[in-house]
Amino acid sequence: MREGGTSQRVGEPLQQTKLQTVWAIPHSGCQSLPLVSMFLCSLPRVAGSSSRSFLRRPLPLPHRAAMAVSVQLQPSPDSLFDQPLRVRVSGLAPLQQVTMKAWLRDEKEQLFRSSALYLADARGHLDLAHSPALGGHYTGTQPMGLVWSLSPHTPFTRLVKRDVASSPLSLHIEVFDGHWSLEQLPHQPLATSTNQRWFMKKGVSRIPVRDGRVRGTLFIPPGNGPFPGVITVNEIQGGLPESRASLLANHGFTTLALAYWRYEDLPEDVINFDLGYFKEAVNFLKQHPKVKGPGIGAMGISKGADLVLSMASFLPDVLAAVVINGCTTSAIFGLCFNNKLVSAGLGYTISRVQIADSGVADIFELVNEVNKDCMMPIENAEGTILFVVGEDDKNWNSRFFAAEAIKRLKEHGKDNFEILSYPGAGHFLDPPFFPFCYASYHMVVGMPARWGGNAKDHSSAQEDLWPKVQEFLQKVLNQ
Incomplete structure (x- = not known):
């Protein structure tokens, strides 16, 4: 179990290892040639070709299934989206080469x-x-x-699920x-199967919220409760993404997916966000009969992360804050509270954006440097903060922001933090x-921007992070 003021660097970069095949069969001129090498050697050679050429057609097999x-x-054709799926194929010929394919369409019919x-x-x-997969x-x-x-x-195109209640994402495996x-x-x-991946399990209630x-949207788990309460705050794109809140409710939290x-x-356009709005949301959730007090948790990503950090800094009822790749000040927009400007907002300089030939923007240097005067007074936070860092974040330098925040907490004698950092x-x-989303539309620059990371390490980080976030929230909110 992690203690306050401790850090964990998850998933050290993997060393490249050479794949070894278990099965080997006799081949003229050698005693036991590895299977992949045997396949390559058996292909007709073409001038200028390489033994590493991609296999385009099945090799003849003496005995078909x-x-x-x-x-x-497994466990069933229907599952929750964050639930692992075991895929098995039977009825093939021994040592048969196959290609596995998966596909789905989102709510806008994007493939x-x-x-x-x-x-x-x-x-x-x-x-x-x-x-092991041999390629693809x-x-x-x-x-x-x-x-x-x-x-x-x-x-x-980034995969986003808007309707979390009435329809799953249909994943086709071939x-x-x-x-x-x-x-x-x-x-x-040769064969196909379909997995219906749902975002709400049976018994979870979804309730639209218009309170003041x-x-x-409020999500309440089945059962008598009360449950730990958590507000989720998403990135800057606007609207009301509900997937994170609905999936979290499946694990025993009363969650409020909060639009801002x-x-x-x-508002369609703002200069300064009003922290008073978020205080109203905290009070609404804290007072709900299905929420276990005395306080609540909040989880945010990107712009939502600095809003959650602001909530933890100014609102004492926020006892647990999960800050995923966030800034240490109010990014892009200013922040007001009680009719006073508490942060002028971290500005940006468009001329520092670099655009690749592909039309993708590199925005890593977009935002201006943070000075100590505009940092959130996170030393005032009464709750515990979990900083989550993608070390290859190309939206901004999340690793630096988290380090500066922790430095400030330590300077004030505080140890109410934890950090998870993912190479x-x-x-x-x-x-x-x-x-994994390599690049998608960025509202500020008005074009696709790259987000950093690589598919394998990023996906491993997501799988590792999710249960640890739940553990953190349960630990802090059930004290």
Whole structure:
């Protein structure tokens, strides 16, 4: 268990390891040639080609499977989105080459796809929890690789789920004979299966909130309660994303997904955000009969993270704050409280943005330098703060901001903090199995911006972080 004032650096960069195949079969001229090498050697050589060339077609196998090929999904074809899915294939020929493909469409009919190359075992079985992928969107043993490596067909599209109550995301899993690139897959798969990935489990209540100025959605777990209460605050895009709050409610929290602009009758344009609005939201949630007092938690990402840090600094009822890749001051916009300006807002300089040939903006140097005078007075926080850092965040220098915040707390003799830092992770650390997003539209610069990280490390960070956030919130709010 982590103690206050401690830090943890999660997921040290993995060393590259050479994949070893378990099965080997006799081949003329050698005693026991590894299977992949045997396949490559058996291909007809073409002038200028390499033995490392991508396999485009299945190799002839002496014995095809007598039974029908099928894809099994466990624990069931229906699951929660943050729940691991075990994918197995049976009925293949021994040592058969196959390509696994996954795809889904979001609520706007945007297509996301992934694929990976595999070999069946000697019994004609394939289990993604134990079998290494040999190529494609990822390599190595990655049980959920087909999900977190889903890539948008339309560039710079981020997977977002708006309707969390009435419809799941339908994930289609397909298996094809042979090794193929995603673009050259045969029309007909050997077998298919569909996983319905829901965002609310049975018994969770979803209640729209219009209380005074507060706009949002309340999620209440099944049971008598009361439960720990948590407010979720999202990034700067506006609207009311509910996926994080709904998934958290599945784990025993009463959650309020809080909108703060560009939603219903909330302001479309602002110069300064009013912290009084967030205080109203805290009071609403704290007083709800399904919320266990005396205080509540708050979790924010990106712009939402600095708003949560502000809430922890000024509102004593915020006892637990999860700050995911946030700034130490009010970024972009100013912040007012009790009719006073408490932060002028961290400005930005557009001329520092660099644009790649692909049209993707590098905004790492966009925001101006933070000086001590404009930092949030986080030393006033009465609750505990969990800083979460993606060390390759390219939206801004989250690692630096977290270090400066911790330095300030220590200078004031405070140890009410914890930190989780993830090498190789980028900006948008979402709940587990949300696909890695390399770049998407950024409201401030008006074009796609890259968010940093790499797919494998970022996805591992998401999977590691989610239960640790729940553990932190339960520990602090149940004291």
